[in-house]
Amino acid sequence: xxxxxxxxxxxxxxxxxxxxxxxxxxxxxxxxxxxxxxxxxxxxxxxxxxxxxxxxxxxxxxxxxxxxxxxxxxxxxxxxxxxxxxxxxxxxxxxxxxxxxxxxxxxxxxxxxxx
Amino acid sequence: xxxxxxxxxxxxxxxxxxxxxxxxxxxxxxxxxxxxxxxxxxxxxxxxxxxxxxxxxxxxxxxxxxxxxxxxxxxxxxxxxxxxxxxxxxxxxxxxxxxxxxxxxxxxxxxxxxxxx
Numbered sequence: 432x433x434x435x436x437x438x439x440x441x442x443x444x445x446x447x448x449x450x451x452x453x454x455x456x457x458x459x460x461x462x463x464x465x466x467x468x469x470x471x472x473x474x475x476x477x478x479x480x481x482x483x484x485x486x487x488x489x490x491x492x493x494x495x496x497x498x499x500x501x502x503x504x505x506x507x508x509x510x511x512x513x514x515x516x517x518x519x520x521x522x523x524x525x526x527x528x529x530x531x532x533x534x535x536x537x538x539x540x541x542x543x544x545x546x
Numbered sequence: 547x548x549x550x551x552x553x554x555x556x557x558x559x560x561x562x563x564x565x566x567x568x569x570x571x572x573x574x575x576x577x578x579x580x581x582x583x584x585x586x587x588x589x590x591x592x593x594x595x596x597x598x599x600x601x602x603x604x605x606x607x608x609x610x611x612x613x614x615x616x617x618x619x620x621x622x623x624x625x626x627x628x629x630x631x632x633x634x635x636x637x638x639x640x641x642x643x644x645x646x647x648x649x650x651x652x653x654x655x656x657x658x659x660x661x662x663x
Contacts, residue, residue, distance in 0.1 A: 435589070464650070473655035474590075474635065487650050521589055533578050533639035533651055537589030 433458065435538035437522050443544045449510040452541045454522030456503050462486070462527030463505040464535065465497060468519040477520075480505050481527045509543075517545045548573045552636045552654035559626055559661050567621040567657050569610075569636035577640035579603075579612050579619040584633045584656070593621075593634070626661045633658050 436455040444450050456463050464487075465477040476489035480499035497507040503524075509516055519542050523535035553568040571577065578597040582590040594603035599614035608623045619636060636654040 466653075474653040476650050476652070479650065489650070523590075533580055533595065533637070534592055535590075535651060537591065539587070539589045 435522055435524050435536055437520075437538035437541050439541060440539065441542045441544075443546060444512050445546050446512055446514060448512050449508060450512060450543060451506055451508045452520055452522075452543075454505045454507075454524075454538060456505070456522075456524030457536055460524035460526055460536070461503055462525045463499055463503065464523045464525075465505070465507050466521045466523065467491075468521055468540070469517075474521070477507065512545045514545050517543060519543075548577070548638060548640050548652045550636050550638055550652055550654035552634075552657055554655075554657070555633075556658040556660060559659070561628055561661055561663050562625045563661075565621070565623040565626045565630075565659070567634055567636075567659070569619045569621065569654060571617050571619065571636070571638050573617075573638055573640045575640045577638040579610070580637040580639070580651070581608070581610055581619070581621050582635040582637055582653070584635065586632070590635060626659070628661045628663050631659055631661045 438453045462481045464479040467475045478497050479487040483499045494510045499505045519540040521537055521540045523537045525535050549572045551570050580595045581593040583593045584590045594605040596603040596612035599612055602611045610619050610621045633656045635656045637651050639651050
């Protein structure tokens, strides 16, 4: 079956703009998590959505937001972009059952460059 | 809170050499432990996992044993190949004492492995 699909794969924005990234999970997966990957900080958890509700949240400012649709597809939005937001944004899906098994399926990521 | 510390890279080995990547963790509950691998240009994929103390996870010749007494989960492979060149991430999942409401994966910073022919 198809894997996790993220779009766009690459994008360039300027400071102050906003960006929306999209993620389509594996069919049947109801949980979508987002991570930011940078060389300095590694992988940092942004948030998790399950059945259209945010179930878990990391320590990022309110400029970072997300949502999930009824078909489990998810989007994340970053407003008022800063240079430090340049990163690879990874989406991961899972069945979403509790307790969480920790077995996530990752997309290839969206690489954001902020100039 | 939870944290994962893994050895700094990069690690460069010759083909057929023995690999160890160290990983230690701090957790408030009883975590499950994982190794994920990221090949160049790809997303992360699960390599192996262990869910309780003394469990050994294994896959593709890689092994790691859950050591509660030393809070460690070191990754080993007896004979690496060029195709093993990738970034390896140690990770844990734990509810952080929240009673099941706050599960999330916590990752180490990753170790870049380069295997030369």
